[in-house]
Amino acid sequence: MEFLELFHLEINGPMVTVALILVLLALLKWYSISxxxxxxxxxxxxxxxxxxxxxxxxxxxxxxxxxxxxxxxxxxxxxxxxxxxxxxxxxDPHMIKEVLVKNFSNFTNRMMSGMETKPVADSILFLRNKRWEEVRSVLTPAFSPKRLDEVIPLISQACDLLLTHLKPYAESGEAFDIQRCYGCYTLDVIASVAFGFQVDSQKTPDDPFVKHCRRFFKVSIPRFVVILILSFPSIMIPLARVLPNKNRDEVNAFLSKVIGTVIALRDKQAEEQRRRDFLQILLDARSSPSSVSTELLDNVRQDAQDGELPTHQITSNVQQKALTTDEIVGQAFIFLIAGYETITNTLSFVTYLLATNSECQEKLLREVDQFSERNAELKFSTLEEELPYLEMVIAETLRMYPPAFRFSQEARQRQPPFTYLPFGAGPRSCIGAKMAILEIKLTLLGILRKFKFETCSETQIPLQLKSRSALGPQNGVYIKIVPR
Ligand code: HEM
Structure with a gap:
């Protein structure tokens, strides 16, 4: 008080208010850059x-x-x-290897925004520490060659539908956006492999499953809310989690209900009646966790064999704990989150590159024809071993246009030899990589047996790109297809 008297100041209401505002502004300024x-x-x-x-x-x-x-x-x-x-x-590839492989134990977890809600939050993408390790070891066998062989008929069925939809374009010679067709096709595969039922998204865009999946990708947060969340995370994230989000909640509830219904149905069916899809593999793991307990994390094993990981990181056996129903629903969502845009965009990029590089396409067509003469039945091992040029075409496409580019950017500028890892690296890398390559190969094989790609006046060269959640073509991929 004496201090204030020195300046002939008296404490009054407005002055306290001004002082508080000044303190608040000073705190806000400090917070804004702290x-x-x-x-x-x-x-x-x-x-x-x-x-x-x-x-x-x-x-x-x-x-x-x-x-x-x-x-x-x-x-x-x-x-x-x-x-x-x-x-x-x-x-830097070497530094990436340090982080993702050699010192993996320090970098086990993927970053979370805190906004993830169930069932997405239960998917392996967002699981952390021990639970991630346990679920990864349950999921790994679901992507084994034996299991992939089982899903080939399901993917081929969806591919036949795609070919039916492409036929009119081939007959009319009309230019069209093939990315849209690939989007529908990828959704059909997801419905069949992960959610356990068949759908034709191109023919029935109003099917509730198709509509809800499309809404899943449209769920977006207004820009000003994003700014508020990023600026004041400790207040805004808990608030955003409890506030109702009609779109998100409806989509999650619908898709969870679909899976719940299929699970209930499967539980009533005899074993031999059950469809052999990804969902069933998860359900099998639920009822008999011991059946997968010997299969450890695939990459951890491989990296240890390659001498990349210190052995203490792999000697501890991962204890299997069965998946809860919530977690099973969460894993079915992986295909949507991790597999929809990545596969749709890779197929679109391959198509663009083949249409604009006719020599490569001709070489590939010869390989496809020879492969088809030799193999009446499609099997994972033959697709992996006997289509080396197709393998290279896909690898080169992923090098040039990595749809998920978290750990693969170095590839665009460096010349081989370099460590190129389009599916990430180390124990937390893409668990669906083999499945993705299988699906892409089956699709291209199916299409190129009947048609070939050609550019048209609408083809955008060079292709304009957009990069939000995944790298993709900005305005689709317009081409013509020609019967062979
Ligand atoms: C061309 C297609 C695909 C590409 C380029 C791709 C790429 C990637 C990349 C870069 C990562 C991050 C790896 C890391 O953090 O080191 C990842 C993770 C993952 N991907 Fe894929 N992916 C593709 C398709 C798929 C498919 C079809 C599935 C599901 C069937 C899938 C499931 C996953 C999962 C579950 C993870 C997280 C694994 C974990 O956290 O343990 N991906 N993917």
Whole structure:
């Protein structure tokens, strides 16, 4: 008080209000930049962050282009902030291997936004630590060659539908966007393999399953809410979790109910009546966890054999714990989250590259014809071993256009030999890689036996890209198909 009297000031209401506002503003100013010293402390170069939002404006062009710009400007080890969250970008193959393989035990978990809700939060993508390890070891056998052989008829069935839809375009010679057809086809495969029933998304776009899956990808948060969440995560994330989100809740409830119904039906069926799909493999693991207990994490084993992992990381046996029904539903969602856009976009990119590189397409057509003469029946092992050029076409496409590019960006600029890992690396890499390649091969084989791709005046060359959740063509892939 004496201090205030010195300046002939009296404490009154407005003055207290002004003082409180000033303190609040000072605190807000401090808060707005308080998260932005971590990268500097680590000596990691990064663009200058703006108060509250960090480097959000840097990513206006999309993630692909912006990451390239970032690496070019700040080097192979750089960083940025999205809101208050710090990100470190590692662009050097050796360093990537250190993080994902050699020192994997320090980097087991994938980042979570905190906004994930059930059943998506139960999918392996978001599981952490021990539970991730347990579920991964339950899922690994679901992608074994034997299991993949079992899903070949299901994928082929969906591919036959795709061919039926492509036929009118081949007959009319009309140009069309093949990415749309691939989108429907991929959804048909997901319905069949992961959700346990057949659907024709191209013919019946109003089918409730098709509509809800499309809504699943449209669930988006308004930009200003994203900014609020990134700027004030500790208040906004719990709030966003409890606030109702009609679209998200309806989609989750519908898809969970679909799987619940199929599970109930399967439980009533005799073993030999049950459809051999991914869902059934998960259900088998639920009722007899011991049947898969000897199969450990695939990549961990492989990396240990290659001498990449210290042995102590693999000697401890992963204890099997059966999946709960919630977790089974969560794993069925993997196909939607991890398999829909990646496969649709890879098929679109391969088609674009074949249509614009006729010599490669001719070479591939010869391989397809020879393969078909030799093999009446489609089996995983023959598809893997006897189509080396198709394998190369897919690998080169993924090198040029990696749809999920989290750990594969280095490939676009470096020349071979380099370690190229389109499906990630180490124990937490893509569990669906073999399934993805199988599906892509079966599809291309089916199409190229009957048709070939040609460019048309609508084909966008070079292809414009968009990169939001996955890298994909910006405006579809317009081509013509010609009967062979
Ligand atoms: C061309 C298609 C695909 C590409 C390019 C791709 C790529 C990737 C990449 C880069 C990762 C991250 C790996 C890491 O963190 O190191 C990943 C993870 C994953 N992918 Fe794929 N993927 C594809 C298709 C699929 C399919 C069809 C499925 C499901 C059947 C699938 C299931 C998963 C799962 C479950 C994970 C997380 C694994 C874990 O956390 O343990 N992916 N994928």
């Amino acid at each position: 998260a932005f010293s971590s990268l500097e402390k680590l000596g990691i170069r990064h663009p200058k962050p703006l108060p509250f939002i960090g480097n959000m404006t840097f990513f206006r062009q999309g993630f692909w282009e912006s990451h390239m710009k970032l690496i070019k400007t700040y080097g192979p080890l750089c960083g940025y902030y999205l809101g208050r969250q710090m990100y470190i970008v590692v662009y």
